[in-house]
Amino acid sequence: MTASPGTVTPRIGARVLLLDPADRVLLIHALDPADPAHHWWELPGGGLDEGEDLHDAARRELAEETGIILPALGRKLWVRESRFRYQGRDHHRIEHVFLGHTPGTAPQAALQPTDNEKAGLIERRWWPADELRQCRDKLLPAELPALLDDLLDDRFSPTPLTLAG
Numbered sequence: 001m002t003a004s005p006g007t008v009t010p011r012i013g014a015r016v017l018l019l020d021p022a023d024r025v026l027l028i029h030a031l032d033p034a035d036p037a038h039h040w041w042e043l044p045g046g047g048l049d050e051g052e053d054l055h056d057a058a059r060r061e062l063a064e065e066t067g068i069i070l071p072a073l074g075r076k077l078w079v080r081e082s083r084f085r086y087q088g089r090d091h092h093r094i095e096h097v098f099l100g101h102t103p104g105t106a107p108q109a110a111l112q113p114t115d116n117e118k119a120g121l122i123e124r125r126w127w128p129a130d131e132l133r134q135c136r137d138k139l140l141p142a143e144l145p146a147l148l149d150d151l152l153d154d155r156f157s158p159t160p161l162t163l164a165g
Contacts, residue, residue, distance in 0.1 A: 014058035015045025067107025074099030
């Protein structure tokens with residue numbers, strides 16, 4: 001099947017909902033360099049490299065963006081499909097989100113941000129669930145506070161969720 005004009009082929013990605021020993025979640029505050037007023041908080045992660053599987057991509061992206069190295073990931077929590085505009089172009093993503101736990105918050109390796117990440121990075125922050133519920137900035141996904149609450153309270157679905165947006 002040939003894509004019609006204006007159709008964007010989805011890029012597959014992997015992200016990590018990373019929790020520290022205090023059950024704080026690590027988020028990255030980013031912006032669109034072409035529209036600096038558009039900013040958001042998101043889980044660390046990104047697109048798969050050719051031949052890479054989802055787990056390897058999630059762990060690689062986490063290490064590159066945060067310096068935190070995980071030997072393994074927990075279960076898949078959700079798959080999120082989104083369409084958005086970034087740097088003047090339309091994008092379509094399908095991202096798989098895995099649970100991760102780290103014994104400490106200090107980076108274990110040098111960060112390796114891409115030029116795009118350098119241009120769009122504002123900050124990294126560990127968020128307690130109660131503060132995340134109070135966040136008025138854009139969160140990706142928007143329902144992240146409720147998802148985190150369900151996870152921490154052992155109410156999370158045993159099978160991966162499907163999210164849109």
